[in-house]
Amino acid sequence: MGAALSSLEESTTPPGVHPHLEARRETQWYLFRQKFRTHKLARVSLWVLLFLVVTCVLFPEFFSPYSPQRVFDNQNLPPSRVRFFDADGRFSFVPFVYAFTQELDRETFQRITVVDTEDKRSIRIFVLGDSYRMLGFIPGRLRLFGVEGDQGVFLFGTDKLGRDLFSRTLHATRISMTIGLVGVLLSTLLGLLLGGVSGLQGGWVDGLIQRAIDVILSIPTIPLWMALAASIPRNWSPLGIYFMITIIISLIGWTGLARTVRGKFLSLRKEDFVLAAVGFNAPMLSIITRHLIPNFLSYVLVSLTLSVPAMILGETALSFLGIGLQPPVVSLGVLIQQAQNIQDITLYPWLLIPGGFVVIIVLLYNFIGDGLRDAADPYS
Amino acid sequence: MAETNTILRVQGLKKYFPIQRGVFRRTVGHVHAVDDVSFELTKGETLGIVGESGCGKTTLGRCIPRLVEPTDGEITFSGDSVGGELRVQSADKERIADLRRRVQMIFQDPMASLDPRMTIFEIVSEPLRYNADLTQTEQRDRAASLLEKTGIRSDYMDRYPHQFSGGQRQRIGIARALILEPEVLICDEAVSALDVSVQAQIIKMFKQLQEELSLSYLFIAHDLSVVEHVSHRIMVMYLGKIAEMAESDALFDRPRHPYTESLLYSIPSADPSLKGKKRRVLAGDVPNPADPPSGCYFHTRCPYAQEICKTTAPPLKEVAEGHHSACHFADTLPLKGYQQIISERRSEPAHE
Incomplete structure (x- = not known):
């Protein structure tokens, strides 16, 4: 805020006084960025989100040590402890894990992990692992890290089939984050179109669209989603289901944006x-494209950012209930579904780690949306 | 003023806004924003339009280039370029487009009337995009020359409106209004939002532009003091109707309508000898235009109201050469002119 104010003041000084200021064109975009920068939480969130996008959305194959479908012998294994000091207290520059064996406790019938402190396995970077196709078409085997020997390194432990939860979480984050983005894009399209028509046309068209929104908003979301999701044929491909789920979620999401857009059109007109x-x-067309749309684009941007979390949560809820995405597709909701009963949670609490990812992603989007809103609102 | 010089003639202009209620948008009444207004504007003339908020000045101004669709009435426009007459009431799209090229508006709030996302060049040259076939360089030259004419350095063209002061923004708005070389400018409270010193500069500029380009102005304002300096004639409106219309000097010297007199009383004075002396202030608010009083609309607040004023609406009649008034007692009431009011107030004992 302070920086934005001072730049406004500078801009009113006559040219020639500050030649270095003259060179800088203080566009709306510039002021917007300046204001956004002053919102620390949003700025940090943006960087963290970018990090997540690179590691999880773009290149999870590279950053995860194993394929999300690879099954190890060790089921329900707790997260591996990555060590720098060995049992004798000697420091090693290269982090390592101990080899382990799983044994059955004869009294409690629990599986317990016994580490072999004699057998150190170093963690190596840039190793060749399971083959993959990056972004769907680049074949490769290079992984960011891996461990020597036949046993794996499981940062988040393994699930009940013995799959590496860390690798699965990275891949699931990709699905969950893109479903939010794709869903928001769809609902934005719907919202812009219907809200724009509503605000510009007015009259009975406006009335019809607004009443339709009222009806949609009055239906409880979860039962509606369930009904719609249940109508997807089970024999569809995972990709087909993925897109149907996106469409179902965005069918609800457009209403809020349509209202915002309509209101903006009405006031700008x-x-x-x-x-x-x-x-x-x-x-009319020039007025819409040159005057109306540029003037409410920032509001749309903000409302977009704020509606991404709703989409992500929607998908997570559906998948958690078992009617969303189906294995082998992994989304965060599918992963948390494994932690559905109390026994699993008490025995294998690491299965809840993907839930933490949901919380983090939702918070990131909310913080960024908050920063964007402050930056876009000239009166705050 | 010779009849042939008339550039704009408005006859019986009415604009009623429907009041709609309920789910089915039933029309339950009308707001008579502009009610049977007729006047003429000659070339190079400035007609001041004065009245309180809500009296229909702005609607009247917007009806002329059809930014608001009039309910009834006839607007006849005759300019040099075509020679023929253009009747707005029955005009088709092309004629309206032609009319809009020749009548331009200047708005009250110089911030709201400039798109904050556009540079000054884009703002000023935008009318050319739709009304002239010019290259980018030609547009830049035109915009530059008009900006210079209105007192904005043309090397500021790539800046944004928020980088200018209120007065500068208003100059930019004026440059935009002038770029199509219109014949009539409708200035809707064009200086009301500005500082008094800036007001004076802008008004001076309006006068210069009028001499240079022989423009005609409809100068809408809410107080007489601003209008006095620019207008040849002044029209006083009350609740959508014309209360009085006369030459500027005549109106100030000998008003023929009690409402005009009360407006004259309300002009603030910078004379220190008047400090602390009471001013006669009009009591009450403007009546609801959806439910106007019977008879003369002004009778509820008129200090001279008689029985006839409550029952019969006075017609607008010519009481002297070029002096029209809508008051039953226009000839007989001893209404005071501006100078009389000032000297009367001076002779009064100090109020405090």
């Missing part, structure tokens, strides 16, 4: 600069 444009014969 009465602005003097729009009236002036009518006064010099600007065609």
Whole structure:
């Protein structure tokens, strides 16, 4: 805020006084960025989100040590302890894990892990592991890290089939984050179109769209989703189900945006600069594209960011209930589904780690949305 | 003023806004924003339009380039370029487009009337995009020359509106209004939002532009003091109707309508000898235009109201050469002119 104010003040000084200021064009975009920068939480969140996008959305194959479908012999294994000091207290620059064996406790019938402190396995970076196709078409085997020997390194432990939870979480984050983005894109399209028509056309069209929104908003979300999801044929491909789920979630999501867009259109239409444009014969289409849309784009951006978490949570809820995405597709909801009963949670608490990812991602989006809103709102 | 010089003639202009209620948008009444207004504007003339908020000045101004669709009435426009007459009431799209090229508006709030996302060049040259076939360089030259004419350095063209002061923004708005070389400018409270010193500069500029380009102005304002300096004639409106219309000097010297007199009373004075002396202030608010009083609309607040004022609406009649008034007692009431009011207030004992 402070920086934005001072830049406004600078801009009113006559040119020639500060030649270095003259060179900088203080566009709306510039002021927007300046304000966003002053919002620390949002700035940090943006970087963390970018990190997640690179590691999970773009290249999870590289950053995860194993394929999400690879099954190890060790089921329900707790997270591996990565060590720098060995049992004798000697420091080693290269982190390592101990080899282990799983034994059955004869009294409690629990599986317990016994480490062999004699057998150190170093963690190596840039190793060749399971083969994959990056982004769907680049074949490769290079992984960021891996461990020597036949046993694996499981940062988040393994699930009940013996799959590496860390690798699965990275891949699941990709699905969950993109489903949010794709869903938001779809609902934005719907919201812009219907809200725009509603605000511009007015009359009975406006009334119809607004009442439709009322009806949609009045239906409880989860039962509606369940009904719609249940209608997806089970024999569809995972990709087909993925897109259907996206569409189902975005069918609800557009309503809020449509209202915002309609309101913006209604208020902007009465602005003097729009009236002036009518006064010099600007065609309606030019008024919309040159005056109306640029003036509410920032609001749309904010409302987009704030609705991504809703999409992610929607998908997670559906998958958790078992009617969303189906294995072998992994989403965060599918992963948390494994932690559905109390026994699993008490015995294998690491199965809840993907839930932490949901919380983090939702928070990141909310913080960024908060920062964007502050930056876009000239009155705050 | 010779009849042939008339550039704009408005006859019986009415704009009623429907009041709609309920789910089915039933029309339960009308707001008579502009009610049977007729006037003429000659070339190079400035007609001031004065009245309180809500009296229909702005609607009247917007009806002329059809930014608001009038309910009834006839607007006849005759400019040099075409020669023929253009009747707005029955005009088709092309004629309206032609009319809008020749009538431009200047708005009250110089911040709201400039798109904050556009550079000054984009704002000023935008009318050219839709009304002229010019290259980018030609547009830049035109915009530059008009900006210079209105007192904005043309090397500021790539800046944004928020980088300018209120007065500068208003100059930019004026440059935009002038770029199509219109014949009539409608200035809707064009200086009301500005500081008094800036007001004076802008008004001076309006006068210069008028001499240079022989423009005609409809100068809408809410107080007489601003209008006095620019207007040849002044029209006083009350609740959508014309209360009085006369030459500027005549109106100030000998008003023929009690409402005009009360407006004259309300003009603030910078004379220190008047400090602490009471001003006669009009009591009450403007009546609800959806439910106007019977008879003369002004009778509820008129200090001279008689029985006839409550029952019969006075017609607008010519009481002297070029002086129209809508008051039953226009000839007989001893209404005071501005100078009389000032000297009366001076002779009064100090109020405090």
